[in-house]
Amino acid sequence: MKESSPVPDGVCRSEVECREQARSNLPEIAERIIDHCENSPCYTHIDSEPIPSEGFVADIIDMFRELLFPGYFTREKLDPVNLRYSLGQTVSKLFDLLADLITHNIRHDCLRYHQSCSGCESRGHSIALEVMNAIPDIRQVLASDVRAAFEGDPAAKSHDEVIFSYPGIYAISVHRVAHRLYELEVPMLPRIMSEHAHSITGIDIHPGATIGGRFVIDHGTGVVIGETTEIGNNVRIYQGVTLGALSLPKDAGELLRGKKRHPTIEDDVIIYSGATVLGGDTLIGARSVVGGSVWLTESIPPDTTVMMEMPRLIIKDARRKAGS
Known part of the structure; x- marks a missing residue:
């Protein structure tokens, strides 16, 4: 007859029995996982x-x-x-x-x-x-x-x-x-x-991605630079910048693999925070400045500044509202 395992001080016997009963299900669960590895389309690497x-x-x-x-x-x-x-x-x-x-x-x-x-x-x-x-x-x-x-x-x-x-x-x-x-x-x-x-x-x-010398990523969080991006020398980009591809079809993996999908950034360019530059044919000319939150899918010539139009701010006095 199998002797029961000693119960540590301060542990209720019912808690031990509950844990052992739960663990008794593990061999069956392991077998299901193993069987699923061998007989399902899910990814495994058993080699x-x-x-x-x-x-x-x-x-x-x-x-x-x-x-x-x-x-x-x-x-x-x-x-x-x-x-x-x-x-x-x-x-x-x-x-x-x-x-x-x-x-x-x-x-x-x-x-x-x-x-x-x-x-x-x-x-x-x-x-x-x-x-x-x-x-x-x-x-x-x-x-x-x-x-x-x-x-x-x-x-x-x-x-x-x-x-x-x-x-x-x-x-x-x-x-x-x-x-x-x-x-x-x-x-x-x-x-x-x-x-x-x-x-x-x-x-x-x-x-x-091909990146020249004197490259600076300031702050950095959220920066994305795609595979076929080309960046010249002395380029500075800020947080949240995306140098990415245009929207791709579902079968893009086979159609576009190895092809130029991401922009080219020439020497001495500055790209400010939150800017998005997309497309393999998009070229940012040398010494240009791309302002914050700008969305670009077309090329710009050298010595160009691209900025968003100043938004209209709405400023409300919270105290006046509370007193009315």
């Missing part, structure tokens, strides 16, 4: 090759930031004595993790979509090396982004403050790495990186 993990993606972003801004995001002090050792360790760890993650992504597509073998592991190592070699060039462009953010913001007290605390710098740092991976045709990983940055900053930049 010998694991799907890429966002946790690993967060780790490689952190290590990239250590190398893109040495001394800012390391856990230990970085000085001239330990510089080579510390950065060398980070380079080694990042390469191993990045190569494995790229390989997993390539192999994932190869197996899941029945593609011909392309040497997943050798490609993974080759691409990882190419991205690692690009770090000095990416750092150079990011330095111009930091300077532009500092020079254009009277509230910024130092370049250090910009690097540590500006969400726009975090988002564009991740983007510049993700874009290089996108150019090298790494599946899935660039988008996971971009969406990780999106979840932290509220800034949504597709890794396919």
Whole structure:
């Protein structure tokens, strides 16, 4: 005869019996879920090759930031004595993790979509090396982004403050790495990186977007930059700006994949908060200014200012109303 489990002090026996009775239903529920995985059109990923993990993606972003801004995001002090050792360790760890993650992504597509073998592991190592070699060039462009953010913001007290605390710098740092991976045709990983940055900053930049130097996203929340957007040098945009596509048909995934759907922004343009610029044929000419809340679906020439007409304000005296 099975002995009943001891009941902890202060716990009513009826509560324990109620919990055990509820838990007795779990095996049946688990079987229903398992059966549904095997016999339904819903999405599952039950495979010998694991799907890429966002946790690993967060780790490689952190290590990239250590190398893109040495001394800012390391856990230990970085000085001239330990510089080579510390950065060398980070380079080694990042390469191993990045190569494995790229390989997993390539192999994932190869197996899941029945593609011909392309040497997943050798490609993974080759691409990882190419991205690692690009770090000095990416750092150079990011330095111009930091300077532009500092020079254009009277509230910024130092370049250090910009690097540590500006969400726009975090988002564009991740983007510049993700874009290089996108150019090298790494599946899935660039988008996971971009969406990780999106979840932290509220800034949504597709890794396919091409963005020049001295790029500033001021404040940042709600910014959307689509896949085929092209942005020149020395461009500044504010919170809530959308650089998007026009309304797409239901089958747009197949019809328009890979085609230009998002606008082109030339050098030295400023786009103020809440503005929406849509369409692959839309070009904002150099040195133009797009005012807040403007909706644009057509091109404008260089040196143009586009603003909304001043709305009519209605101001009421609440005290007069209350006294009447």
